[in-house]
């Protein structure tokens with residue numbers, strides 16, 4: 001399974017919660033690239049540029065998805081790698097965690113000191129809206145779309161777990 005979505009959409013947190021609910025393995029692609037290269041994402045962007053980072057995303061993806069029962073959380077720009085989505089194994093479940101630009105701006109302001117995002121150094125509303133608009137047609141390719149703005153991580157994870165295991169109802173309505 002691959003969780004798609006813009007920066008701050010919760011791909012990592014949801015992926016972690018979901019993997020734990022399903023008993024699957026969670027893989028965060030950015031962390032995986034950092035581990036493999038020994039460099040931070042910010043360093044790779046600064047020293048080698050975005051094309052090199054995108055190359056690393058493309059190179060790492062098939063290997064990480066080769067195992068079964070994986071929840072992969074790639075970075076928000078993973079979807080911009082031409083042909084990568086189309087190259088996913090045919091049975092790969094894809095989910096888009098939708099988030100609105102104002103929520104992105106709010107979350108970026110809150111997280112700035114902890115996370116470095118080279119493509120959004122300043123959480124500027126216009127830039128966020130532009131980048132998001134460019135990517136929406138790409139994220140739309142995902143098989144499932146979830147509006148995450150008003151949902152807690154646990155609830156989003158539960159919704160996706162339902163897709164994987166539809167036989168287990170989330171709540172049972174009493175038969176009156």
Ligand code: S3P
Nearest residue numbers: 006007008030075076077117118
């Ligand atoms: C990027 C998103 C980041 C990271 C890199 C590029 C993007 O990941 O991969 O900074 O192009 O949207 P998150 O979506 O986890 O912030």
